[in-house]
Amino acid sequence: MELDDLKSAWQSLNASLARQNELNLALLQERRLEKARHLLRPLAWGQGLQMAAGALLALASATFWVRHRAVPHLLVTGLLLHAYGILLILFGARVQALIGRLDFGGPVLELQRRLAELRRFYGRGGLWIGLPWWVLWLPLVEMAFVGLFGADLYLNAGATFLPLNLAVGSLGWIATLVLAGWARRHPSLGPKFLRVLEGSSLTRAQRLLDELESFERE
Amino acid sequence: MSPAAPTDAFLEQVELNRGILFKVAHAYCRDPHDREDLVQDILVQVWRSFERFDGRCKFSTWMYRIALNVAISFTRAERARAAPLLQDEARLCGLPDLSDPAPLPEGLAFLQRFIDGLPPLDKALLLLYLDDRPHAEIADVLGLTATHVATKIGRLKQRLREQAAPTR
Numbered sequence: 602m603e604l605d606d607l608k609s610a611w612q613s614l615n616a617s618l619a620r621q622n623e624l625n626l627a628l629l630q631e632r633r634l635e636k637a638r639h640l641l642r643p644l645a646w647g648q649g650l651q652m653a654a655g656a657l658l659a660l661a662s663a664t665f666w667v668r669h670r671a672v673p674h675l676l677v678t679g680l681l682l683h684a685y686g687i688l689l690i691l692f693g694a695r696v697q698a699l700i701g702r703l704d705f706g707g708p709v710l711e712l713q714r715r716l717a718e719l720r721r722f723y724g725r726g727g728l729w730i731g732l733p734w735w736v737l738w739l740p741l742v743e744m745a746f747v748g749l750f751g752a753d754l755y756l757n758a759g760a761t762f763l764p765l766n767l768a769v770g771s772l773g774w775i776a777t778l779v780l781a782g783w784a785r786r787h788p789s790l791g792p793k794f795l796r797v798l799e800g801s802s803l804t805r806a807q808r809l810l811d812e813l814e815s816f817e818r819e
Numbered sequence: 820m821s822p823a824a825p826t827d828a829f830l831e832q833v834e835l836n837r838g839i840l841f842k843v844a845h846a847y848c849r850d851p852h853d854r855e856d857l858v859q860d861i862l863v864q865v866w867r868s869f870e871r872f873d874g875r876c877k878f879s880t881w882m883y884r885i886a887l888n889v890a891i892s893f894t895r896a897e898r899a900r901a902a903p904l905l906q907d908e909a910r911l912c913g914l915p916d917l918s919d920p921a922p923l924p925e926g927l928a929f930l931q932r933f934i935d936g937l938p939p940l941d942k943a944l945l946l947l948y949l950d951d952r953p954h955a956e957i958a959d960v961l962g963l964t965a966t967h968v969a970t971k972i973g974r975l976k977q978r979l980r981e982q983a984a985p986t987r
Contacts (some may be wrong), residue, residue, distance in 0.1 A: 604948075604976045607930045611949045614927060615842045705885045706868045708962025709943060712888045809895065816940045817963070819971065 648693050648700075655689025658682055665744050674755055675747065678740040685737060692726050710813060717809040732777060736770035739763065829869050832878050833862070839882050846934055846946050847890040861889045876959060883947065883960050891939040933979055941975065948972050 666679025699719040705712060746754040755763050833840075840858050848854035865885050872881055934942060940961075947957040954965040954972075961968070 604930075604979050607926050608949055608951065610924065610927050611930060612951065615838065615845070615950075618841050618845055704868070704871060705864045705888045706871055706881050707884065707888075709884060709887050709891065709940070709960060710962035712884075713891060713940075716892060812938065812940065816938075817967075819974070 648697055652690050652693035655686045655693065657686070658689065659686030661748075662686060662744065665748060669747070675743075675753075678743050681737070681740045682744060685733060689730065692730060696723060696726070710817065713809060714813055717807075717813065721807065721810070728781070732774055735774040735777070736767060739766055739770070826869075829866060832882075833865065836879050836882050839879060839886050842946065842950065843883075843886040843890050846942060847894055847939070849935070853893075857890060857893050860893060861886045864889050877956075880956055880960055883952075887943045887946075887960065891943065894939050929983065930979075933982060937975075941971075944968070944971055945975055948975075 662679045662682035666676050666683060669675035669679065696719070699715070699722060703712065703715055703719070743754050746752050840861055843861065844854045844857045848857050865882060868885060872878070934945060937945060944957065944961060947960060952960070954968045957963075958965045958968045963971075
């Protein structure tokens with residue numbers, strides 16, 4: 602069976618398919634605008650919300666550390682949260698920039714590679730954004746207590762509160778990173794764990810990049 | 820271009836090239852509902868990208884790129900499940916039932932199964948080849964060299980021959 606022998610039959614089949622679907626196009630055109638708005642909304646909102654949250658956190662923490670710059674542990678608390686707020690803004694801006702580079706009218710391999718890079722950045726960025734919360738809740742709670750109630754949690758919660766929670770958080774953070782590294786080195790055992798940790802987007806992105814590489818190499 | 824005001828030029832070009840929409844959707848989706856979603860997604864993306872179309876390539880080439888890019892992403896998002904197209908649904912939609920090889924000539928049914936079994940990028944390549952696009956245009960759509968396209972088509976032909984051999 603030769604491919605070229607089937608070509609004309611395939612083209613006739615497709616021509617017939619296009620004829621049969623002629624009327625559907627009018628319906629699709631009516632629904633197009635609504636669909637376009639629907640598709641754009643979640644993406645725009647998600648990124649916008651994240652950057653807004655980052656800006657709010659950076660602003661609040663800057664106000665906090667400026668006001669308490671004479672007290673070292675409060676200064677550090679404010680600076681840590683300020684840095685995290687800026688990280689959120691930068692992450693959102695980078696994702697927006699990567700989305701802006703997507704051109705669906707570009708060559709298929711190029712667009713698919715850019716989509717995979719976006720997914721990979723989003724997946725890895727998720728780790729950078731998420732893992733710090735193993736310890737970052739401590740400065741956030743401290744800032745909230747000082748800001749809302751005028752009470753310094755670190756000074757009032759006992760001598761072991763901060764070092765103990767810092768130690769537990771740091772251990773959790775390190776253990777998660779070690780487990781992620783183990784999961785990457787053991788493809789037969791690790792994928793489920795990685796999917797939980799990084800989200801499926803990173804796994805899919807890596808699979809897509811592997812496929813692209815294999816397609817170009819063959 | 821304002822989202823609320825699609826131009827006549829856009830509608831005219833889409834109408835002229837609507838066959839591409841259905842060919843690609845048909846190749847990438849078996850389920851009629853997924854196929855309808857895919858056609859809509861492609862249309863949306865063509866419309867959103869229309870202002871970037873600079874006329875450096877033919878509109879059909881550009882539309883093929885968008886259609887294939889959207890279809891590949893759509894398939895990867897696992898929205899398109901490999902559900903068989905039921906005969907009743909096919910009749911209701913006015914589509915030929917391609918999940919059942921009986922209504923198709925033997926060769927075409929075999930080709931359909933062969934296409935269904937291909938990875939998304941190979942599927943794109945074969946689809947363009949079957950549409951009689953020159954190697955240079957296929958290379959332009961996919962982002963390969965024309966020589967690479969010729970090599971890959973040769974391999975696909977060989978695979979088709981090998982798969983056909985035991986059935987004879």
